[in-house]
Amino acid sequence: MTQKTTNASQLSGDKNMFEKIPVKVYDDPIDASAAVAQEIAGLIRENDSKGGKCVLGLATGSTPTKVYAELVRLHREEGLSFKNVITFNLDEYYPITPDSLQSYVRFMNEHLFDHIDIPAANIHIPDGTLPAEEVAAYCVEYENKIASYGGLDLQILGIGRTGHIGFNEPGSTITSKTRLITLDHVTKVDAASDFFGEENVPRKAITMGVGTIMEARRIILMAWGEGKASIIKRAVEGEPSHEVPATFLQNHPNVLAVLDTAAGDELVRIGQPWMVSDCTWTAELQRKAVINLCAKVDKPILKLTDRDYNDNGLSDLVANFGPAYDINIRIFNELQHTITGWPGGKPHVDDSHRPERAEPAKKRVLIFSPHPDDDVISMGGTLIRLHDQGHEVHVAYQTSGNIAVFDDDVIRFADFVSDYHQSFGFVKENADRMFEQVVTQIRDKGPGETDSKEVQNIKGLIRRGEAKAACRYIGLPEEHIHFLDMPFYETGLVKKKPLGEEDVNIIVDLITKIKPHQIYAAGDLSDPHGTHRVCLDAIFRALNILKKESWMKDCWVWLYRGAWQEWDIHQIEMAVPLSPGELLKKRRAIFKHQSQKDRPLFPGADSREFWQRAEQRNRETAHEYDRLGLPEYEAIEAFKRYFY
Known part of the structure; x- marks a missing residue:
């Protein structure tokens, strides 16, 4: 993937006219989490040196887990002590028992408290077991306890898709205090995977109020991943509104948003850096600017004028690479060259302007599918095309998918x-x-x-049978279907084990056995419970181990995206058009996954069936190419190359 690495120092500097909250952007969540953990550790040590307590407001969910992991490491390896730390958690589901799988008490114990030297008396988490008539008084007491320690020194926050902080849903006021609230439907949908179904998610929660949060002396808002990009844009660049409670943070005198590049992607300085300051005009950024301009002025590429560029903040692009005619022709040709009906390469032709090599004419192709249906959902048309064009196609299902x-x-x-x-x-x-x-x-x-082990096994066999049925429908032989059942996944829970050496070795062994000329992998990092991200990490680690093997120099890696999101047009490096008939055949292959039909167990934020999402996404990509003045197709599947 010609993936631009973002320099965090370049993105963490001056505020600009669009941002109303200070922002630091890091290359990935690991670096960002380490920076947050270091600030927390510095505050603890500073207060210790003065003989005082450090009062921390803590959050739960996937966002702060790496922060807690780094704090545990600092405790074990660098002697960071939590004996003088007081903690108050933001929220807890109601009603819920502390030992429930989804309890935030259990979450905090597993991720932090069981691994550090904090006294139990210093830990405060809202009580999800109280009788309803006692909750109001308890919330007042929670506020009083925070005040008794002099208030929060530092509050860390995640952000929900509704813009909620804590469980302060849309409609919360800036002065709200700790209270019992009813969860928004979107929040319940997002929590459904943790509870094995939306119907099991509690309707209510106890949460600190926005006003409670705003009284902290320092606030750090964290967000990772492209799924948070749009709400981060609203929180950081939008107008303060009770419809997006996170926007109230704009009124805090000492707040910082810490993001990875994916979460910050829609901020103007990242998405449209030419609007903020001088920028380095990489080839990808030029494509992005031109495509953005086409949408803004509602013109295809070849009709853009110098005035269009100058009137929309792109005078620097024209000055350095213009006139507009030259830029238009070059960008048009670049996008035209991404389109191919031969994803395995067209044999015996000039391939200098094609995304894939012509030779070898018949390639060994290995398609990695995180779950047993991601292959047909995400690249089913391309899979069918590769098989029909005579390539030796293998599909490897990385996990059993048995919780779904x-x-x-x-x-x-x-x-x-x-x-x-x-x-x-x-x-x-x-x-x-x-x-x-x-x-x-x-x-x-x-x-x-x-589930019991027996039930997990049956669920795994159901998913396996469906995957086989889809492959048979496409025409793949049985020996080209590989079920890897990577150990990290097999917990029976949404929460998985860390990726281990055994997981990576399974990938290494399969790649070594097949010695593919092409690898396709899921580059979609927006799936609800992170399996795609872990599966991709395993492939990247395997490629790093194998990259010195002589046969690997002939192996190209293409990343597809799944049911959740598509590559932006400027990122696409191979676009495979689908005819109406191929789109129908793809739909029928998806239908073989009957357990995911009608209502998948974990639908995520989109309630539509997977085939509907896939078709809409493929048609939308084709429409975008058409809108830019390129050939009109029924649908397009998109890929980006990864360079290892």
């Missing part, structure tokens, strides 16, 4: 096995016993609890 199957499907399959034995006169006692065991385990499982 409804319990009803398990009972239905177990019942089938039992009836099958009876129908053919086989000894059926074992099948009956299995059926009764499965039904009992599912019936006795509480909302949001982990």
